[in-house]
Amino acid sequence: MKGSLDEAFKREIKELIIEECDLADRFRPEDIRDDEPLFGRNSRIGLDSIDALQISIAVQRYNVNITDSKVMRRVMTSIRDFADYLRPE
Amino acid sequence: MTMYIQGASAFITEPGTPPQALKEELARVSTAYFRRINRYILLSLIGAHRCVAGRTVPADTAVYLTTERGNLGETEAVLRQIFRQHSLPMPYSFINTMSNTASFYVAQGLGAAGPNLSISDRLLSFERGIELLAVDFMRGRVRSALLGGVDEANPSAIHFERTYGIPAGSVRGVEGSAWLWVTDEPEGSIGRLLGTGAVRDAGEGRAWLKERTGGSPVIAYGLTVPATDREAWSRAVGAVDEFDYLTGHGWFDSATALGISRFVQDCPGRLLLHVSRDRPGRYTLTAVETAAK
Incomplete structure (x- = not known):
């Protein structure tokens, strides 16, 4: 099943982002919408390049290696996109 | 150049206090x-913010963060990884192992955009911070500064005994940070930092103190000043009392900052002479005068 169609998987990703990016004081998994932008000034979540690096190391547990920061930001546009990148089918 | 103390704080906590607390x-x-x-x-951050106590520091305020061990816990975690x-x-x-990360956050949190230094020197880190601050004041490079000592508890008994040459467990271990906010303006100050300097013995210490002030000091000792030396020091400088902050508040690697800061907070209208001793046996003195309440 594509990652974006798996609610439990998307919640797991949200929990990972909250934990790895030290966001627990501000967000719970249910506070993050599947389609909202994760990066940038206009993003409510407000991740930056250091967060991207942290997450890229953390997702190695899914046997995914992302070494290009531009790729990282592209695939992490939203939770939905990131879930599909981590689990395309 | 007189350095006027506008704020003082000491935040100490038991080792192992949960991060959430x-x-x-x-x-x-x-x-x-x-x-x-x-x-x-x-x-x-807790110590520095307590020191400023809700006031606004001038935008050009400098940060001098002194430490014996730096980001010890995070460094251990990275080495383990x-x-x-x-x-x-x-x-x-990895980023947080860098020694100046903490001083960056202090500066960011308090809007202190002046020079930003992290300083470490075996057993004399806080005194070195005072020295550098005094030079920068004299040159007119800095007019307002936060000077702090920060260290986590070091749980290694072997390391403690090797570093300090006294049995582990002879002092109560704590961790935390202690800060002074220092400016070149006397208005509203709660004390004066009279300076720091190295001497060979108590006799030289007496002369050093006399050059700076005529008063009789309360004396305080760093952890490594042997009990056998203390009476000679007390007599030589005409100490009227002893400020035993190590017994009163506990010890951590930045305890000198703790002692001086606590004195400023607790002892109005008095003069403090703090005596530290380095490994080769040289003494470094720090003198602080507090304003009467």
Whole structure:
């Protein structure tokens, strides 16, 4: 099943982002919408390049290696996109 | 050049205090939102914010963060990731091992955009911070500064005994940070930092103190000043009392900052002479005068 169609998987990703990016004081998994932008000034979540690096190391547990920061930001546009990148089918 | 003390704080806590409790303490003294900070940075921020106590520091305020061990816990975590787990260190952990990360957060949190230094010198880190600050004041490079000592508890008894040459467990261990806010303006000050300097013995110490002030001091000793030397020091400088902050508040690697800061807070209208001793046996003195209430 594509990652974006798996609610439990998307919640797991949200929990990972909250934990790895030290966001627990501000967000719970249910506070993050599947389609909202994760990066940038206009993003409510407000991740930056250091967060991207942290997450890229953390997702190695899914046997995914992302070494290009531009790729990282592209695939992490939203939770939905990131879930599909981590689990395309 | 006189350095006037506008604020003093000491935040100490028991080793192993949960990070969440430290975060809650920080929230009590600062409304700023901090992310990706570790234990060492939390200790730094709590102490620095307590020192400023809700006031606004001038935008050109400098930060001199002194430490014996720096980001000890995070450094241990990174080394474990690399050498034990054979993995890449997590980026936040790696960044936070840099010695000036904590002083960056202090500056950011308090809007202190002046020079920013992290200073370490075996057993004399806080005194070296005072020296550098005095030079920068004299040159007119700095007119307002936050000077702090920050260290996490070091749980290694072997390391303690090797470093300090006294049995582990002979002092109660704590951790935390202690800060002074110093300016070149006397208005509203709670004390004066008279300076720091190295001497060979108590006789030289007496002369050093006389050059700076005529008063009789309260004396305080760093951890490594042997009990056998203390009476000679007390007699030579005509000490009227002893300020035993190590018994009263506990010890950590930045305890000198703790002692001086506590004195400023607790002992109005008095003169403090703090005596530290380095490994080769040289003494470094620091003198502080507090304003009468």
